[in-house]
Amino acid sequence: MRVFDHPDFDDHEQVVFCSDSESGLRAIIAVHDTTLGPALGGCRMWPYASDEEALRDVLRLSRGMTYKSAMAGLPLGGGKSVIIGNPRTGKSEALLRAMGRNVERLNGRYIVAEDSGTGVPDIQAMATETAHVSGIFEKPTADGGARNGDPSPATAYGVFVGLKAAVRHRLDRGDLDGLTVAIQGVGSVGAHLARHLREAGARLWIADIDREQVRRVAEELDAVPVGVDEIFDLQVDVFAPCALGAILNDDTVARLNAPVVAGAANNQLAVAHHGRALFDRGILYAPDYVINAGGVIDVHYERAGYDHGRVLRHIESIGGTLAEIFERSDAERLPTAAVADRIARQRIENARAR
Ligand code: NAD
Numbered sequence: 624m625r626v627f628d629h630p631d632f633d634d635h636e637q638v639v640f641c642s643d644s645e646s647g648l649r650a651i652i653a654v655h656d657t658t659l660g661p662a663l664g665g666c667r668m669w670p671y672a673s674d675e676e677a678l679r680d681v682l683r684l685s686r687g688m689t690y691k692s693a694m695a696g697l698p699l700g701g702g703k704s705v706i707i708g709n710p711r712t713g714k715s716e717a718l719l720r721a722m723g724r725n726v727e728r729l730n731g732r733y734i735v736a737e738d739s740g741t742g743v744p745d746i747q748a749m750a751t752e753t754a755h756v757s758g759i760f761e762k763p764t765a766d767g768g769a770r771n772g773d774p775s776p777a778t779a780y781g782v783f784v785g786l787k788a789a790v791r792h793r794l795d796r797g798d799l800d801g802l803t804v805a806i807q808g809v810g811s812v813g814a815h816l817a818r819h820l821r822e823a824g825a826r827l828w829i830a831d832i833d834r835e836q837v838r839r840v841a842e843e844l845d846a847v848p849v850g851v852d853e854i855f856d857l858q859v860d861v862f863a864p865c866a867l868g869a870i871l872n873d874d875t876v877a878r879l880n881a882p883v884v885a886g887a888a889n890n891q892l893a894v895a896h897h898g899r900a901l902f903d904r905g906i907l908y909a910p911d912y913v914i915n916a917g918g919v920i921d922v923h924y925e926r927a928g929y930d931h932g933r934v935l936r937h938i939e940s941i942g943g944t945l946a947e948i949f950e951r952s953d954a955e956r957l958p959t960a961a962v963a964d965r966i967a968r969q970r971i972e973n974a975r976a977r
Pocket of ligand 1: 739774775776778807808809810811812813830831832833836851865866867868887888889915916918
């Protein structure tokens with residue numbers, strides 16, 4: 624297996640292969656960059672077909688976290704971990720604790736949180752072995768209640784704010800009343816986003832491979848359920864990808880009929896040049912790691928002192944960051960993704976030079 628000359632290897636500071644024969648743990652932790660602070664990023668559990676596939680995912684995701692935190696103005700670096708296994712059948716207390724011990728061995732250079740395939744109880748199990756965890760603490764809410772560490776509502780709020788900034792820029796609209804939005808994936812983030820949009824008066828089309836979930840959300844929000852392939856072709860104002868990565872590819876970019884793409888999914892561009900393809904088609908793309916930073920902002924404040932108003936204000940700054948990216952993209956005739964990458968790299972370089 625290639626590591627140092629892997630196409631997704633980007634001078635990662637550390638790539639740690641972890642195994643524990645007793646529990647069957649096979650995992651990889653990638654610490655991409657700690658210039659701005661400790662590398663915070665979720666732990667994904669997935670039945671990867673090969674070690675190579677797991678390595679590719681963790682290299683790409685950890686780099687994405689460096690850029691995400693840099694663009695969100697957080698004192699954090701980028702890291703991520705993957706456990707190779709089926710999240711439904713492959714978890715045990717012993718395996719999660721073994722993962723916690725591996726996180727502990729990095730002495731705080733990596734802070735673990737939830738990702739696809741792991742939830743609050745899993746990170747709590749890891750926390751019995753390490754203090755370098757986040758995304759699990761109870762937090763106060765605006766209505767005086769409390770909620771657990773799940774960052775999805777914060778991510779969805781950030782996407783909502785970012786989507787509004789994109790609509791303002793591309794469609795010159797200050798309100799969402801009657802705006803038409805197609806949401807791909809109405810899981811944790813997609814469903815919360817759908818609620819925000821509905822409340823603001825938008826009309827929704829939704830698709831999900833989980834038919835029961837589509838039915839529930841459609842009924843709750845008076846949304847129109849559509850097929851998982853059909854969602855790309857709709858004549859709507861906004862396409863909001865909230866399911867998988869790599870969904871902006873040669874096929875789908877050519878098919879999209881929406882002038883704005885703004886959604887939560889990580890790694891939406893199949894290959895970097897799809898950012899240019901969207902730009903050339905006149906589609907305004909809100910770079911994924913900028914618009915979906917609400918979750919990492921929320922998780923950061925769990926460790927830095929949680930104040931609901933402060934967290935909301937920080938998440939709302941995503942709108943201003945995107946507006947700046949959109950303006951520079953117009954002025955320099957550069958795809959928005961390229962502009963975001965450049966700003967993020969610059970912030971890290973500046974910190975390194977200090
Ligand atoms: P989730 O698993 O709760 O929801 C994803 C939904 O997408 C599920 O309902 C699933 O059935 C559906 N789906 C899967 N394949 C699909 C397909 N081909 N077509 C339509 N629907 C499909 O995950 P989530 O936490 O809501 O995250 C959604 C996306 O946002 C992921 O890409 C995730 O990496 C990203 N993200 C999430 C967070 C967070 O705080 N949860 C933060 C940043 C980024």
